Amino acid sequence: MAEPRVLSSAFLSDKGSNGAASEQLAVVLLNWTLPELTPALWARAKLRVCADGGANRLFDELPRMLPGVEAAAVRAQYLPTIIKGDLDSIRLDVRAFYQAAGVPIVDLSDDQDSTDLQKCIEYVRRQAEEQSLRLCDLTLVALGALGGRLDHTLSNLSTLHAHPDLNLVLLGDGNLSRLAPAGRCVIRPDRRLEGPTCGLVPCTGPAVATSSGLRWNLDRTAMHFGGLVSTSNIIEADEVAVESDAHLVWTTKLRGGGGGGTHSDGEEPRAASGAAP
Numbered sequence: 001m002a003e004p005r006v007l008s009s010a011f012l013s014d015k016g017s018n019g020a021a022s023e024q025l026a027v028v029l030l031n032w033t034l035p036e037l038t039p040a041l042w043a044r045a046k047l048r049v050c051a052d053g054g055a056n057r058l059f060d061e062l063p064r065m066l067p068g069v070e071a072a073a074v075r076a077q078y079l080p081t082i083i084k085g086d087l088d089s090i091r092l093d094v095r096a097f098y099q100a101a102g103v104p105i106v107d108l109s110d111d112q113d114s115t116d117l118q119k120c121i122e123y124v125r126r127q128a129e130e131q132s133l134r135l136c137d138l139t140l141v142a143l144g145a146l147g148g149r150l151d152h153t154l155s156n157l158s159t160l161h162a163h164p165d166l167n168l169v170l171l172g173d174g175n176l177s178r179l180a181p182a183g184r185c186v187i188r189p190d191r192r193l194e195g196p197t198c199g200l201v202p203c204t205g206p207a208v209a210t211s212s213g214l215r216w217n218l219d220r221t222a223m224h225f226g227g228l229v230s231t232s233n234i235i236e237a238d239e240v241a242v243e244s245d246a247h248l249v250w251t252t253k254l255r256g257g258g259g260g261g262t263h264s265d266g267e268e269p270r271a272a273s274g275a276a277p
């Protein structure tokens, strides 16, 4: 039987990483509130891509995240590898700043059928191929991908399904979401930063799934939109195993630097009732 796919959150922290030299991180900055984790992830990323208006977020929000350092110095230090998209959202002053700093800015406005995120993922995939980097060694984190406009958020979740072979993670507004691809997978959340609440949601249609490591596990359970989907679940082990006949979206609450979610929303769960929530 094929080995289960491992979905690790080690990329969230230096300490969590297994330190393998082969591990590579790429970040794509999107046009929504960036998580507080952005500077830490940026520092470890080999590729830093701004999707169109994501460049505005970098320009405006990074200086606010690093108080005590002059805004101009932060901007000069945090230069992206490239800015890509249809360039209808990047502000003129921001475009002029990065152009003057020598950042390549690529206009893909001819393509009005794919989103700026999709365009940026294609770029990262091509770079990985050119550098003979194995996809299993690469984690691509889309920052500012959840929350805000629902059509954008749904599109970002849809994009997860277009890249089941890629470790693609969406972060935003205090949430982390990634694909639990059809078949078997072992999820290793960083429980210092993630959970306890989580969900396993079939976005593509009906799924039959089995899990362990959750408070309310699935046992050859049929799920579908409009019927049962596993939300408001709780992570109860360091490893969550999932087997499903269809792709699922795995989603966790992200604390401390995940961006958004500053109010209490039941972080400390009550004692198990044994009944489904």
Ligand SMILES: Nc1ncnc2c1ncn2[C@@H]1O[C@H](COP(=O)(O)OP(=O)(O)OP(=O)(O)O)[C@@H](O)[C@H]1O
Residues within 6 Å of the ligand: 029, 030, 031, 032, 051, 052, 053, 054, 085, 086, 088, 089, 090, 114, 115, 116, 117, 118, 144, 145, 146, 147, 148, 149, 150, 152, 153, 156
């Ligand atoms: N409110 C939002 N919530 C979640 N993601 C967003 C939001 N706004 C933008 N994004 C993401 O940032 C990317 C860049 O957004 P931007 O505003 O620059 O362009 P857009 O023209 O609105 O989007 P696109 O051209 O991709 O349809 C989008 O492709 C999307 O993935």
Ligand SMILES: Cc1ncc(C[n+]2csc(CCO)c2C)c(N)n1
Residues within 6 Å of the ligand: 086, 111, 112, 113, 114, 115, 116
């Ligand atoms: C059926 C269909 N629906 C919506 C769009 C619009 N659209 C989707 S991605 C994109 C690019 C945005 O940068 C635009 C305009 C389309 N083309 N086809």
